[in-house]
Amino acid sequence: MTPSIQISDLQVRYGDTVALHDIALDLPGGKIYGLLGRNGAGKTTLLSAVAGFRKPSAGSVRLGGEPVFENPRNTTRICLITEGGGVGDSTDNLRDVLDMARMLRPGWDDKYAEELLERFALPRKKSLGALSRGQRSAFGVVVGLASRAPLTMFDEAHLGMDAPTRRLFLDELLRDYVATQRTFVISTHLIEEQSPVFERVLILHEGRVMLHEELDELRSRGVSVTGPSAVVDDFVFGLTVLGEERLGPTKRVMVYGTLAEDSVRAARTHGLELGPVALQDLFIHLTGGVA
Structure with a gap:
């Protein structure tokens, strides 16, 4: 059974700055979570604390009821892939990184790693520093997926990838999720591109949890209205408009609310x-509109 994540009154401070304010979440295992937030909202700090990389200033993070920080049993069950891969030094050979990952991850799947290297067309004998930014990101995805960690998190791990590679990443993640039912957390600014795989959405805003809902429930908070411009304008008068699009005499308006x-x-x-x-329109509205 995939363990759940319990976050209780979590605070993280950097000197006098509070990055996370009393975060409280109970996240059932075996789901795909989308973690959204504007720059500086605290997404990376939250994922670092959940992975056990950062000691909470207050509160706790537990996986399956056990603490994460300084608990090898749990830290080996968590894999966090950060922006640009973040899985080794530039001088490290890809094969050496995979060997290290095998030692650190009890559930590591060698066969799956080899398959992923082929699918992402990655050279095994090159060093990380010899790869392009997109290739480093793809290699990070390979490590994250092949780790088969019960909790696997990707923090803007797609950066530098072209559109076909990003699509391959999402396809592989979804395929592996169906096969293993492990927990995935995806932190991203590519909301519309990556949201189709989300089951639940978490929105952080200024270091606090603004929202935690099922994707379908969140989407039900708004509706698009399409038709002749004048008719649409009359219909949406007095409603909260999130945005609009025009195509000749036709207009599409997005409104907030049911x-x-x-x-x-x-x-x-x-x-x-x-x-x-x-x-994305809902996210922009909920977090204060266009900056």
Whole structure:
């Protein structure tokens, strides 16, 4: 059974600066979490504390009921891949990094690592420093997936990858999730591209948890309205508009909030099309609009 994550009254300070304020979360295992937040919201600090890399200033992080910090049993069950890979020094050979990962991760899967190296077209005999930024990121993904750690976290691990490689990353993550049901946490600014794999969404804002919801529940907080411009404008008058798009005489407006049944009927009567709203639009609205 995949262990759950319990975060209780977690604080992390850097001198006089409080990066995380009393974070309290109970995250069931065996799910894919999307971790969102603006720059400086505390995402990387939270993941570092969950991975046991950083000692909490107050509170605790537990995996399966046991502490994470300075607990080898749990730290070997957690894998955090950071921006640009972050899995070794520039002079390290890829094969040496994989050998080290094998020693550190009890669930390491050699066969899967070899398959992933082929799929991402990575040269085994080169050093990390000889790889492009995108290749280093892809290699970090290989280490994270092949670790088969019950809790695997990716912190902007896609940086430098081109679009096809990012797609391969998400496809592989989803395929492995279906096979293993381990827990994944993905911290990303590519909200619309990566949100299709999320089951739950966490939003951090200024070091605090703003929201923790199922993806579908969050999406239900908004609706898009599409139709002739003048009709759409009349329909959305007085509603909270998140954004709009125009294509000739047609307009699509994203609004925040759910529509009452009579409003839904009125939309259909006037030939308007109702649909889901983009998660990115909701995120921008919830965290204070365009900076």
